[in-house]
Amino acid sequence: MTHNDQPNPYDNLPNEAYIQAVLDAVPGGTPLINDPATVTSSSVVGLPSDAVVYSSDYSSVILTWSSVENALGYAVYKDGVQVLELPASLNRATIGMIDPGTTDISFEVRTILASGSGGSSRLISASTKNLPANSTITNVGFTQNGDTVIYKADVLVPYAFVRLFIGTKQPDIGIAHGWPIQAPGVTPGIDGLDTAYHEIVNYLVEGNDFYSGFYKYTGAWYETAKANADWSWTSIGVATQSQSGYIYTWNVSFAGTDAKASEYVIQGQGYAPINNVFMGSLRHYSIV
Amino acid sequence: MDQHELLHLDLAADSPKPNPRVQDLQIDIKTSDMETLTTPAYGTLWTKVLARWQQGGNGGSVGYYVQRNADNLAYYALAKYLMSKNGNIYPHLPIVSLQPDGPPYPRLPDSLVTFVTEDSDFYLNATDDVTIWGGDYLGCSDDATGSEVSSPLTIDGFAPDSVYPDSYNSLLSTWIETLGSTDEGSNPDSGGDVGQQIAIASYINPLGDPASWEQLLAYDTQKISVLVANVLNGPDYMVDESWKSVIDQAASQGKKILGYVRTGYLGVSQQKFTTRLDSHNLADWASQIEQDIDKWFELYGTSLGGIFFDEGWPECGPNNIYADLYAYINNYTKRKHPGIYTVLNPGSPIAQCFEDTIDTLLTFESSYETYTNSFVPNDWMPKDPRKI
Numbered sequence: 001m002t003h004n005d006q007p008n009p010y011d012n013l014p015n016e017a018y019i020q021a022v023l024d025a026v027p028g029g030t031p032l033i034n035d036p037a038t039v040t041s042s043s044v045v046g047l048p049s050d051a052v053v054y055s056s057d058y059s060s061v062i063l064t065w066s067s068v069e070n071a072l073g074y075a076v077y078k079d080g081v082q083v084l085e086l087p088a089s090l091n092r093a094t095i096g097m098i099d100p101g102t103t104d105i106s107f108e109v110r111t112i113l114a115s116g117s118g119g120s121s122r123l124i125s126a127s128t129k130n131l132p133a134n135s136t137i138t139n140v141g142f143t144q145n146g147d148t149v150i151y152k153a154d155v156l157v158p159y160a161f162v163r164l165f166i167g168t169k170q171p172d173i174g175i176a177h178g179w180p181i182q183a184p185g186v187t188p189g190i191d192g193l194d195t196a197y198h199e200i201v202n203y204l205v206e207g208n209d210f211y212s213g214f215y216k217y218t219g220a221w222y223e224t225a226k227a228n229a230d231w232s233w234t235s236i237g238v239a240t241q242s243q244s245g246y247i248y249t250w251n252v253s254f255a256g257t258d259a260k261a262s263e264y265v266i267q268g269q270g271y272a273p274i275n276n277v278f279m280g281s282l283r284h285y286s287i288v
Numbered sequence: 289m290d291q292h293e294l295l296h297l298d299l300a301a302d303s304p305k306p307n308p309r310v311q312d313l314q315i316d317i318k319t320s321d322m323e324t325l326t327t328p329a330y331g332t333l334w335t336k337v338l339a340r341w342q343q344g345g346n347g348g349s350v351g352y353y354v355q356r357n358a359d360n361l362a363y364y365a366l367a368k369y370l371m372s373k374n375g376n377i378y379p380h381l382p383i384v385s386l387q388p389d390g391p392p393y394p395r396l397p398d399s400l401v402t403f404v405t406e407d408s409d410f411y412l413n414a415t416d417d418v419t420i421w422g423g424d425y426l427g428c429s430d431d432a433t434g435s436e437v438s439s440p441l442t443i444d445g446f447a448p449d450s451v452y453p454d455s456y457n458s459l460l461s462t463w464i465e466t467l468g469s470t471d472e473g474s475n476p477d478s479g480g481d482v483g484q485q486i487a488i489a490s491y492i493n494p495l496g497d498p499a500s501w502e503q504l505l506a507y508d509t510q511k512i513s514v515l516v517a518n519v520l521n522g523p524d525y526m527v528d529e530s531w532k533s534v535i536d537q538a539a540s541q542g543k544k545i546l547g548y549v550r551t552g553y554l555g556v557s558q559q560k561f562t563t564r565l566d567s568h569n570l571a572d573w574a575s576q577i578e579q580d581i582d583k584w585f586e587l588y589g590t591s592l593g594g595i596f597f598d599e600g601w602p603e604c605g606p607n608n609i610y611a612d613l614y615a616y617i618n619n620y621t622k623r624k625h626p627g628i629y630t631v632l633n634p635g636s637p638i639a640q641c642f643e644d645t646i647d648t649l650l651t652f653e654s655s656y657e658t659y660t661n662s663f664v665p666n667d668w669m670p671k672d673p674r675k676i
Contacts, residue, residue: 010490010492011491011492012500013488013492013503016503022486023486023507023508023511023512026483026484026486027483028483028484028508028510028511028513029485029513030451031450031629031647031674032648033454033594033628033647034622036618036619036623057565062572083582084574084575085578086574086616087612087616090571090613091571092569092572093574093575094567094569094571094572095579096565096575096576096579097579097583158563158564158565160520160521160524161521210559231496244566269520270520270521270524270525271520271522271524271564272525273525
């Protein structure tokens with residue numbers, strides 16, 4: 001339940017009066033939890049007899065096999081641990097979330113039958129590709145034609161969110177306003193006064209192939225502010241995003257903004273360690 | 289039993305709130321549709337019958353009367369002792385196949401003296417005249433004709449199986465099977481358990497807005513029983529400590545926090561949603577869904593109450609392929625993570641072939657205006673009202 005409207009009605013709670021009215025309207029109880037169907041079957045090793053690695057990439061392996069007669073389903077094992085169980089109608093599995101550059105992964109597909117026993121187990125060896133230049137996001141660049149800027153990046157492992165941040169013409173150190181993104185690493189200084197780096201951005205493109213919003217930072221954070229920056233953005237339109245295989249493309253109109261095309265960050269977050277690719281000016285500041 | 293009599297210590301001096309008074313309760317038990325047996329709740333069978341009475345209203349849980357009946361506490365202690373000696377096996381016999389017919393009730397009036405609570409202090413009220421009962425002592429008198437004190441509490445009904453842990457229920461059904469009976473003595477259709485409840489799609493970051501979560505967790509679990517966790521459109525790859533904290537708290541209260549899992553309309557809707565690896569293939573969707581579920585449980589363990597399957601495809605499909613796939617994933621997941629609660633959200637009416645696929649189906653997700661002007665219900669009625 002929510003009192004809110006689209007596009008994100010679930011990001012905060014309705015007011016107390018609203019909730020109390022709904023609470024008063026229901027008698028209460030406990031959820032319906034059904035037990036799973038009971039099964040008397042066994043997963044038979046050696047069948048299917050033709051499971052193979054169909055393909056693999058940086059973080060995933062695809063296995064395929066032929067249907068086995070009277071199969072109730074198929075169980076997929078990775079290094080001896082069951083990771084999937086698929087119905088008999090499917091004869092392909094994609095195992096994801098594997099670290100890039102993993103070698104000698106042992107897969108096995110077993111057939112679930114009402115009864116019976118197979119032969120000896122068939123283990124299939126697989127590995128994932130190494131990341132080029134050790135980065136999950138590569139080939140980052142942009143082209144500008146007047147107010148239209150097209151950004152591109154190869155995103156080699158899947159993320160929950162792939163975001164494009166854009167900054168403005170960089171003001172002097174100490175007075176920039178926007179959303180700061182911390183860069184890794186510090187330069188050691190004297191007397192324990194190290195230098196750290198960040199990029200400050202003011203625009204964000206976030207979404208997917210179907211809806212992708214263009215946002216402007218409305219938080220209060222300034223470079224010298226002591227408090228944490230607040231994640232606060234206002235929609236100013238749309239900027240189309242498309243994904244084709246690894247290639248992400250964003251088409252952004254700068255009309256009416258003070259965005260500067262070369263000041264940008266591509267960020268991947270979720271399902272893999274966060275990766276920020278800093279393409280703009282890194283600003284430095286001293287840390288104690 | 290000495291243990292039983294020791295529990296009557298508060299007969300002489302009642303303990304301060306919130307400690308309940310321990311008494312000898314009496315129960316009425318349905319022996320048939322017509323007849324009722326009234327008995328003190330003594331002994332293994334009658335104490336087990338008492339334990340199955342569910343207190344409604346603000347009274348709380350099944351354990352309400354257990355805490356108030358001396359013999360229940362005594363047998364509980366005995367069972368715990370036995371379990372410490374026999375390898376932690378609960379002494380399950382006798383199996384309860386009888387229902388209480390109304391709430392248990394105390395047989396005799398109040399204790400001799402009571403504690404008085406004033407602010408944070410409490411003291412023994414020794415100034416009033418101490419009442420001495422004539423001959424009868426509270427609790428273990430042979431004279432069972434004491435006055436029946438009617439319960440001022442709201443009673444909702446007989447405790448259903450669903451309030452017991454699934455591990456207990458599955459054991460129970462094994463025992464009953466062994467005994468060659470199908471009667472579990474339960475009556476899941478009665479009482480407040482099937483009452484309508486509230487689920488909230490609580491996609492609220494507990495780090496950014498802890499006050500909202502504090503508020504959510506404070507609501508009555510019987511009313512707001514289900515919440516949804518969404519870390520990053522799914523579970524992410526590592527534990528988020530602020531989410532873990534609210535998931536653990538909710539679990540300790542009996543609220544179900546469900547892990548958000550995209551099912552992408554199985555890639556067959558007009559949008560042709562792809563998996564994170566950019567595939568429309570049904571097997572790839574099935575693979576991603578199952579791995580996301582396992583990731584939720586790997587990160588948040590048994591505190592997680594279940595799974596919220598979003599972007600559910602509502603059509604049966606050729607040869608029932610889509611409904612069967614959801615059912616298959618549901619069964620596989622429930623066998624792997626016993627006792628979990630599952631919800632499928634197509635956000636629209638759904639075909640009846642889905643009735644036995646997933647515990648609850650969410651069949652409307654749109655605006656208030658659409659709901660009041662053009663709501664389309666399912667064209668079928670579920671067996672259990674909590675199905676939709």
